[in-house]
Amino acid sequence: MSEPSPAPVAERRHRRAGRTGRILVAVGIALVVVLAGYATYAYLSSRPPPGTTRLTVLTYPSLFGGTNCASSALSAVLAPFEAAEHVVVTLVCPSGTLVNALLGGPSATSADVVIGLDEVTAPQAEADHLILPYAPPRLADVPPALTSELGPDHAVTPYEWGYLGIDFNASFDERTHGAVANSSFENFSANSSWASSLMIEDPATDITGEEFLLWEIAFYQSVLHADWTTWWKTVAPHLQTAPDWSTAFSAFTTPPNSPPMVVSYTTDPAYAAAYGPAGAYNSTVTHWNGTAYGWRTVYGMGVVNGSAHVGLAEALIDFFLNGSVQSQIPTNEWEYPANATVPLPPVFAAAANISQVVPLNDAIGPAAIAANLTGPNGWLSTWQGIENQYG
Numbered sequence: 001m002s003e004p005s006p007a008p009v010a011e012r013r014h015r016r017a018g019r020t021g022r023i024l025v026a027v028g029i030a031l032v033v034v035l036a037g038y039a040t041y042a043y044l045s046s047r048p049p050p051g052t053t054r055l056t057v058l059t060y061p062s063l064f065g066g067t068n069c070a071s072s073a074l075s076a077v078l079a080p081f082e083a084a085e086h087v088v089v090t091l092v093c094p095s096g097t098l099v100n101a102l103l104g105g106p107s108a109t110s111a112d113v114v115i116g117l118d119e120v121t122a123p124q125a126e127a128d129h130l131i132l133p134y135a136p137p138r139l140a141d142v143p144p145a146l147t148s149e150l151g152p153d154h155a156v157t158p159y160e161w162g163y164l165g166i167d168f169n170a171s172f173d174e175r176t177h178g179a180v181a182n183s184s185f186e187n188f189s190a191n192s193s194w195a196s197s198l199m200i201e202d203p204a205t206d207i208t209g210e211e212f213l214l215w216e217i218a219f220y221q222s223v224l225h226a227d228w229t230t231w232w233k234t235v236a237p238h239l240q241t242a243p244d245w246s247t248a249f250s251a252f253t254t255p256p257n258s259p260p261m262v263v264s265y266t267t268d269p270a271y272a273a274a275y276g277p278a279g280a281y282n283s284t285v286t287h288w289n290g291t292a293y294g295w296r297t298v299y300g301m302g303v304v305n306g307s308a309h310v311g312l313a314e315a316l317i318d319f320f321l322n323g324s325v326q327s328q329i330p331t332n333e334w335e336y337p338a339n340a341t342v343p344l345p346p347v348f349a350a351a352a353n354i355s356q357v358v359p360l361n362d363a364i365g366p367a368a369i370a371a372n373l374t375g376p377n378g379w380l381s382t383w384q385g386i387e388n389q390y391g
Contacts, residue, residue: 069093165283215295
C-alpha cells in the first residue's frame with residue numbers, strides 16, 4: 001500500500017517554549033541568562049497605542065501559530081483586550097524554558113504574565129515562587145483536574161490541554177492488522193521490530209520526551225506495578241531518538257524514510273484532516289486489559305511574581321478563558337480549550353477518541369514531578385544512565 005501524502009509540516013506549529021530547553025539545565029543558569037537576553041520582542045499591533053501602559057507577556061514563539069514571537073491570529077485575539085484595558089501587550093519569547101527565563105533571564109524582571117507553563121514546568125515555577133496564585137472567575141468552567149495537574153493552589157491557570165499520543169502511519173496500521181491502534185508499552189518491549197519503528201524525543205533535551213518518560217513511568221508503576229526501568233532497558237537499543245518534537249514530527253511526515261511511528265499528540269489526525277489528506281496517520285494511547293491509559297498535557301498561564309501590573313495581568317488571564325479566545329485554541333494551538341463550555345470545531349472529529357482514556361497524571365502529581373524528575377538521582381538521570389548503557 002502506498003503512503004498518503006503527508007500533511008504539510010510547515011503549517012504545523014512547533015511545540016511551545018521549553019520543548020528543547022532541558023539541555024540548558026546541564027550547562028548552568030549563567031548560560032540561561034545569556035540566552036534569555038536575546039529574547040525576541042513582538043508588538044502585537046502597529047496601530048497607535050491606546051494608552052501608555054505596557055503589559056509584558058513571557059511566552060513561546062509559536063503561540064497561536066506564530067513564528068519568531070509574532071502571530072497575526074494572536075494579535076487579532078488580543079486587540080479587544082488592548083482596547084478595553086488601554087494597554088499595549090508585548091510578547092517576549094526567550095530561548096530555553098520559561099522557568100529558566102524567569103529564574104535568571106533579564107526578561108523576567110519586566111514580565112507580568114507567563115503563558116506556556118505545562119504540567120512539567122508549572123510545578124517547578126511554583127516551587128521556586130516565580131508566580132502568584134490567582135483563581136479567575138471563569139475557572140468554574142475549567143475541569144478541576146486540569147488545574148490540579150498544574151498545581152494545588154491555582155498558581156497556574158489552564159488554558160488548553162491534550163494527550164500525548166503515538167502517531168502511526170497507514171502502512172504500519174495495515175502491517176499490524178490494526179493492532180497498533182490498541183497497543184501497549186508491552187508491544188514495544190516484546191517485539192524489537194515495533195521498538196525500532198518508533199521515534200521518540202530525547203527526554204534530556206525535549207519536554208515532549210520528558211512527558212513521554214513520565215507517561216511510561218506512571219503506566220509501569222500504577223498499572224503494571226512493575227519497575228519502570230525494565231522497559232527502557234529492553235527498548236533502548238532499538239528506539240529511534242530525535243533531539244526535539246519538531247525534528248521527530250518532521251521525520252515522521254517526510255517520506256520515503258520516515259519512521260512508522262512517532263511520539264506526538266492525539267490531535268494530530270485532526271491537523272491532518274484540516275490540511276490534508278485526512279487519514280495520512282492516526283494516533284493512539286496505551287492499552288491494558290481493555291482500558292486506555294494516557295498522559296494528559298496541560299498548559300497554563302500565571303501572574304509573574306514581581307509584576308508591576310498585577311491587576312492587568314489577572315485581567316489578561318480572565319480574558320484568555322473567555323469563549324472568543326478559547327474557541328480559537330483548537331485550530332491555532334491544536335489542543336483542547338480549557339473552558340469546557342466551548343464547542344470543538346468539526347475537524348476535531350478526526351482526532352483520536354480520548355473520551356475513555358484514563359489519565360495517569362494522578363499517579364505522578366506536580367509535587368512528585370518537582371521532587372523526582374531532575375537531580376543526580378532523578379528519573380532523568382536514571383533514564384540517561386540506561387540510555388548510555390543500552391542505547
